[in-house]
Amino acid sequence: MTSDVRKDPCAASRLSVAPMMDWTDRHCRAFHRGMSRQVLLYTEMVTSAALVRGGAAHLLDFDAKEHPVALQLGGSNPEELSRATEMAVARGYAEVNLNVGCPSDRVQSGSFGAVLMEQPALVADCLRAMRMAAGDVPVTVKCRIGVDDQDPAQVLPDFLAHVHDAGVTRATVHARKAWLKGLSPKENRDIPPLDYPLVHAMVARFPDMHLSINGGILTLDDAEAQLAHMDGVMVGRAAYHDPAEILLRADSRIFGTDDPCPDRTAAALAMVSHIETHLDQGGKLGQVTRHMLGLFNGLPGARQWRRTLSEGATRPGAGIEVLHEALGRVQDLAA
Template sequence: MLKNKEKILSVAPMMDWTDRHCRYFHRLMSSHALLYTEMVTAPAVIHGDRDRLLSYDETEHPIALQLGGSDPNLMAQATKIGCDYGYDEININIGCPSDRVQSGAFGACLMQDPDLVAKCVSAMQDASTGAEITVKCRIGVDEQDPHEVLPDFIKRVSATGVKTFAIHARKAWLKGLSPKENRDIPPLDYDLVHQMKAANPDLNIHINGGLMTLNEALPHLERGLDGIMIGRAAYHDPASVLLQADSLVYGDTDKTTAEQAVLDMLPYIENHISKGGRLNQITRHMLGIFTGRPGAKLWRRILSETAHKDGAGPEVVLTALDAMKQKAA
């Protein structure tokens, strides 16, 4: 179980982004932020290559596994497997609007069936051997009125005993908008998320959607929410989100600098390459570490042009770091 449930910063689950290499890099910048896997479907967990899908470095704790699915039995099986792998939290995705997810009858379309979500969550709780079961949802979909739908959804699902909801403060449009457009076009309704906390003071309510900096996000904690979840900004500009997270969110000492985080990745990179991995599988997650700083463009260019080449190793990262420093001098 997570030790600090008072106030939490989490890096949102993001497909193709929050893999094990990304999470390891993020952990070097914050000891306490909650890190999520990419969404993994329950059938993939049950029938697929579990080690490839679920393995992680022990330093990544606290870490949450996000599952996609709508069959209570399969969600229970996948939850048990996730617990066996030692995840601190297992989250059900009720927010993804992609066509592929809709065709599997899960993700955001489940906002239309809170009773089925409740059955899934209940089955997951019964199967859990230690991980907290949580829900990530939208405020509604399509023509639904969020002010009617979201309170009812939370009431029905929380009746199972689940305590934590991460709410993306936008509707999802299941037809007519791409997943990317669904992250930007539907208007944000932060006040509705705060209303959910006021109406459910015993629940842990986390807010997600449109938060670009810690300075933007922290007022939501000050207003009484239990958690802030930052997605794309934490990926594209991780230093600005994570390097001060331990002090500003958790009251602890900040962990490192951007430069040191890069240097601390070198042994990890060496190990990955020694096992047959490629440098760009890791460095693609490191491109934004110097965002906004002199030399950042050069850093990105060297990694982008070189890291994919055969034989590329840690020396490429050091070359890019040195070039950035010289440019900034």
């Protein structure tokens, strides 16, 4: 696939939507892409083992309309990650990212994710292998500032130095430690304190790297403020729970281009074709609309929107009429 189709993931990473398990599937990405043509979108994390040994190549499915879109891989075996990267490149992804940030027990038991912050040399070996397999498709990494009792002020620059030495020039740093012992994955997203100044300092320390920051960024104003210090910003849960706040004006405010979607109603209607295609292929309405529940967050009718979509999607044979019904309830209350 040519670069003009994949677009430029480095430029797009000025604002990106984080890879989030059970959330950023192809339906979520289609919804987000309708509100922004520019932001970089990520898949859910896919393990290299599932692709290489598990025969789960279907996990790589995506639509070219999602571009620029990156695949996030989880793993710690360089050879396996190399083969998974080859598969990703063949499918046409714009970027392949290595997960060194997820703190879940399942990830730890597989010796990948945030636990790899303790093994920067292995991470470097993995990244070298991935780069060899990727050709001109960029390989990137997403990490934490440290784990458990590590000192982030020492660990983060050392980790990024290993990444840099492996030839990787773009990284996203979640500005929190991960506590692998004692905190759940959910608690790890909130309880460890944010250390923005430490991450900001890495930009001067690694001037030839493109560094993005992640963690605690709730609004587009927050993202713009971070861009005064960083090359890029990655937004996670806020982009899912309040997508319009992050994405509707992202193209004009962050990238200086026209916004493709005028308002929330248009964002909902832009999904009609996608939903109808999904239903025609035997899919369920709720598989798509569950990602749209936060569209009217904070506005009159938001509760009715969520309830109508959630309850309507469970009805036998639920179709596109549920979406129109939900929109009608929002518009009635807004009027």
